[in-house]
Amino acid sequence: MNYYRKTVGFLASSRIGRVMMLGIVAMLAFSLLADAANQRRGARVKSIVVESAASSEKAITAFSFAGLTPSVTGTIDQTNHTVALTVPYGTTVTDLVSTFTVSDGATVKVGSTSQTSGTTANNFISPKTYTVTAADGTTQDYTVTVTNAQNPAKAITAFTITGQQGTTTIDESAKTIAVTMPYGTDLTTLSPTVTITGSSVSPTSGTANNFISPKTYTVTAADGTTQAYTVTVTANTSLTIGVAYGGGIVAYILQAEDPGYEANVPHGLIAATADASSGIIWAVAEYQSTSVSETGTAIGTGSANTDKIIAQNEAGTTYAAGLARAYNGGGYTDWYLPSKDELNQLYANRAAVGGFGANGYWSSSEYTADYAWGQGFDGGCQVVNLKNGNCRVRPVRAF
Numbered sequence: 001m002n003y004y005r006k007t008v009g010f011l012a013s014s015r016i017g018r019v020m021m022l023g024i025v026a027m028l029a030f031s032l033l034a035d036a037a038n039q040r041r042g043a044r045v046k047s048i049v050v051e052s053a054a055s056s057e058k059a060i061t062a063f064s065f066a067g068l069t070p071s072v073t074g075t076i077d078q079t080n081h082t083v084a085l086t087v088p089y090g091t092t093v094t095d096l097v098s099t100f101t102v103s104d105g106a107t108v109k110v111g112s113t114s115q116t117s118g119t120t121a122n123n124f125i126s127p128k129t130y131t132v133t134a135a136d137g138t139t140q141d142y143t144v145t146v147t148n149a150q151n152p153a154k155a156i157t158a159f160t161i162t163g164q165q166g167t168t169t170i171d172e173s174a175k176t177i178a179v180t181m182p183y184g185t186d187l188t189t190l191s192p193t194v195t196i197t198g199s200s201v202s203p204t205s206g207t208a209n210n211f212i213s214p215k216t217y218t219v220t221a222a223d224g225t226t227q228a229y230t231v232t233v234t235a236n237t238s239l240t241i242g243v244a245y246g247g248g249i250v251a252y253i254l255q256a257e258d259p260g261y262e263a264n265v266p267h268g269l270i271a272a273t274a275d276a277s278s279g280i281i282w283a284v285a286e287y288q289s290t291s292v293s294e295t296g297t298a299i300g301t302g303s304a305n306t307d308k309i310i311a312q313n314e315a316g317t318t319y320a321a322g323l324a325r326a327y328n329g330g331g332y333t334d335w336y337l338p339s340k341d342e343l344n345q346l347y348a349n350r351a352a353v354g355g356f357g358a359n360g361y362w363s364s365s366e367y368t369a370d371y372a373w374g375q376g377f378d379g380g381c382q383v384v385n386l387k388n389g390n391c392r393v394r395p396v397r398a399f
Contacts, residue, residue, distance in 0.1 A: 054137075055135040057103035057106065057134055058106050060130060062074075062099075062100060064085075068087060082143045083143070083144040086149050089151050093125055097118065098117070098144075099118045102132050106133060109133070110122055110129065127145045127146075130143075150222040151221060153221055153222075154198040154220065155172065156196050156219060158193075158194070159231065161190050176231075177229055179234075181233060181236070182235065182236055183236040193206060198219045198220055202218050202220070215231045215233075216229070238266070239268070245270060246332065248330065249352075269299075275356070275393060276323050278359070281388055282320050282372045282389070283309070283372075287313055288386070291366065294308075302337060302339035305364035305365060306325055320393045321337045324364075325395075327395040332397055334397050335396065336396060337362060337364035338364060342363070346361075346396070347377055359376070360375060361375055371386060372385060374391050
């Protein structure tokens with residue numbers, strides 16, 4: 001205590017002491033002023049925090065259908081406040097769950113229904129309005145539109161050419177198509193019928209094309225994507241019994257002992273695809289007991305026989321030979337009633353040719369003035385029948 005009194009006394013009594021005291025007082029005053037300023041600043045900061053306005057941010061910042069495969073992300077237009085999504089073709093849009101994010105503190109409703117991202121389902125058959133409410137209570141509507149993608153299907157499901165042999169082979173994995181045409185077919189002007197799934201095909205169905213080399217057919221889907229198919233058409237290099245050819249079906253191929261045989265060029269008989277009659281007379285009434293001069297029975301004589309019968313009975317389709325000659329299958333006009341031996345070849349190959357009945361068939365070979373040769377296709381027996389009898393007729397032509 002005595003020390004303190006002495007020190008203060010010294011400071012007060014000396015000039016240097018007084019200066020020192022003034023400095024101490026000034027320092028104390030500055031400290032007090034600084035403390036007061038800090039207190040006022042803290043008060044202002046506290047006031048700002050308390051009085052800060054609620055956020056007005058109310059944007060949809062992301063929108064998707066994460067549950068679809070693949071997931072679909074929407075395109076957001078913040079100027080027009082729209083969200084657009086295109087879902088895969090065939091997607092059911094009546095119960096889709098959206099995943100979305102919005103501004104901090106904002107909430108979302110569709111109508112009066114609160115929306116929870118990844119949970120709430122909606123029917124998007126028509127556009128939906130999503131109302132985003134900011135923390136300050138202001139709102140912003142977003143129109144969400146969902147569109148089903150166009151059909152991506154683009155396949156050739158059928159490809160046929162009139163007169164082809166067998167069925168078309170379509171290899172969907174390799175995108176190739178193979179068609180076989182009969183022996184001797186001109187491949188330069190074929191018009192296929194094309195069936196597709198998709199919007200269009202080029203070349204179009206029914207358009208004539210040259211198939212000497214493979215052709216490309218391109219299918220375009222509704223969504224604009226394309227798929228190319230390579231089409232190869234070939235003609236058989238040899239003839240076999242039972243194949244379609246020359247307006248009918250090959251019924252017989254000439255052998256070395258047959259008239260007209262050529263080793264390097266196939267010849268034979270073509271049968272009509274079906275009977276021309278299930279029962280018709282051999283000659284008209286006027287000539288049913290009149291002989292036709294010198295009809296033959298051998299292979300190769302049927303056409304000449306038919307000419308002779310028609311010359312006697314005159315033109316018409318009320319008798320077997322006239323009906324056979326009138327047939328024009330495949331656009332051909334040289335059909336005739338087969339001879340006895342030619343008819344027998346039809347019987348021998350009846351299974352391959354097809355379409356025969358069990359009853360008797362007429363030949364163009366006369367037996368006598370009153371009778372002509374026929375053949376039963378139930379057992380193959382060749383018999384003679386009165387010319388006024390009714391038998392079936394299967395026209396043939398030679399190649």
